[in-house]
Amino acid sequence: MVHSMTAFARRSQDADWGNLQLELRSVNQRYLDLHFRLPEALRDMEPTWRDQLRSRLARGKVECTLRFIPNAEGTSVTVNRHRLDELARALHEVRSLVPDATMPDALALLDHPGVIDTEETDIEQIKHAAQSLFAHALDDLIAGREREGEQLATLIRTRLAGIREQVDAIRIRLPTIIEGQRNQLLERLEAVRAELDPQRLESELTLMAQKADVDEELDRLATHVNEVERQLGQSGPVGRRLDFLMQELNREANTLSSKSVVADTTRSAVELKVLIEQMREQIQNIE
Structure with a gap:
């Protein structure tokens, strides 16, 4: 089954310790x-999550964002009296x-490491x-x-x-088309047929028919189309294979265009190129 590389997911959770929000793009x-x-x-958490992403995804730029907002209301604050006594003696x-030394105010004392004890949130939780x-x-x-x-x-x-x-x-x-080209060439040469070698003329007509014959290109186009269809039904990443097939389809469409001898074939070759380009744009998003 074909997977795109474009998607977004968001999950969040509220608990006593706060709020978690996780986004994957x-x-x-x-x-x-x-x-x-x-x-x-x-x-x-990053190494574990990297391994999990690699085990389930093959291609794509993936951004993982985790936000943690602690619950301030659920956190108790107490003064470590022993630590504060030690700090007071030191001051x-x-x-x-140094009698002229400036003493810290109460907020500065509370900000000193160890003076305030906060209830530690269970990080494992x-x-x-x-x-x-x-x-x-x-x-x-x-x-x-x-x-x-x-x-x-x-x-x-649909494009296929x-x-x-x-x-x-x-x-x-x-x-x-081939018969029309042959008749057209014969009519042009009718006036000078007597001056031409019949064997040479037949050889030129055969060469002209070969150049106008695109049956081989049509066979390859059909084969590539069938292979694209088969790849769409495969499991696992198929994007690179499909991209290669688009190149092959485009090659055959270009050859068909270069060998075109009538307007109908030229129009068909142009339409083929449009369809192939539309597929190629979509395939850029396939894993």
């Missing part, structure tokens, strides 16, 4: 390119040695919640990439049907 990229923005306290000693959010968000992201991939596959199959129609139309007209 992915866009098209030639390779798998991972970027993380995590709170410092949860930075060590008294400084004042006895937050990490467990963050891992759960990430797992669900990753499932959502992959489901989104799958849904968009199905839409891309539908668009591509258009290519088949053009190929069939050229096949039907091809004998008439």
Whole structure:
């Protein structure tokens, strides 16, 4: 099944310790390119999440953003009296040695390391919640990439049907085109036929027919179209293979255009190029 590289997923959780918000964004990229923005306290989650992303995604630029807002109301604040007594004795000693020294105010004392004790939030509990959010968000992201991939596959199959129609139309007209070219050349040479070597004339007519015959190009176009259809039904990443097939389809369309001898074939070649380019644009988003 075809997967797109473009999707977005967001999960959040509220708890006594605060709020967690996790976002995953992915866009098209030639390779798998991972970027993380995590709170410092949860930075060590990154290696695990990298491994999980690599195990389930093959291509795309993926941005993972985790925000943590602690719950200030649920955090108790107490003064460490022992630490404050030690600091007061130290300040008294400084004042006895340097009487002119400026003493800190109460807020400065409270800001000193160790004077204020805060109830530590269980960081492992937050990490467990963050891992759960990430797992669900990753499932959502992959489901989104799958849904968009199905839409891309539908668009591509519509273009494949258009290519088949053009190929069939050229096949039907091809004998008439070749015969018309032969008759046209014979009419032009009728006036000087007596001066031409019949064997040479037949050779020129055969060469002209070979140049106008695009049956081989039509066969290759049909083969490539069938292979694109087959790839759309494969499991796993198929974007690079499809991109290569677009190059091959375009090559055959160019050859068909260069060998065109009538306006109908030229128009069909142009329409083929338009359809192929439309597919190529869609395939850029396929994993």
